[in-house]
Amino acid sequence: MESKRDIYTGIIESTTFHYQAFAAERDELLQLLQKEVATNEALRQKLEEEDESNQCIAELQKAEISALAKKVFELENKLEQIKDENSCCICLEPWQADSDHRRISLYCGHLFGECCIREVLSNAEACPVCHQQADSNQLHYIYGPENIIS
Structure with a gap:
């Protein structure tokens, strides 16, 4: 029969083994989580850049539409003047x-x-x-x- 010391040693070794396995799994999960956080941050930054780019495009289109509307107005006035003449x-x-x-x-x-x-x-x-x-x-x-x- 085993002595108490051998039993405790076995329990400690088993516990240590399980602890190391859990620690390894925890470390692996932590690395995956950090990788996901980094990926998420990169996607967030890319989305932010796209939003800024879309806002710039919208402002340029708005300015272009305004300029074209002004040209249309001027041409309509010129056409009306020609018609009057x-x-x-x-x-x-x-x-x-x-x-x-x-x-x-x-x-x-x-x-x-x-x-x-x-x-x-x-x-x-x-x-x-x-x-x-x-x-x-x-x-x-x-x-x-x-x-x-x-």
Whole structure:
């Protein structure tokens, strides 16, 4: 039969073995946990960088959209100006080269649709824009393309 000392020694050796096995397993788990924490931190930093990058892209797109909206506004204004310049200032309709609403000018240089200015001059005998004296004998036909683009 074994002595108490041998029994205690066996228990201590067994306990030490199990302790060392648990310690080794604990160390292995700790290393895995540290590796996961490092991976998690790297992913968090990458996500943070992507968020910053996305914010920069969004700001650039916002600025680009704003610049394009400004250009569209300017082009719409220019188009409206061209339309106004190519329309009769009496009726606001475009001139027609092959109708009684073709372009015609007074001595003062203002342009009108022929039928519109003839009607105005039959009542007022003055340019409706600058009020300079005019009559239907002073009308000058304007020849050229149907629309004038400045």
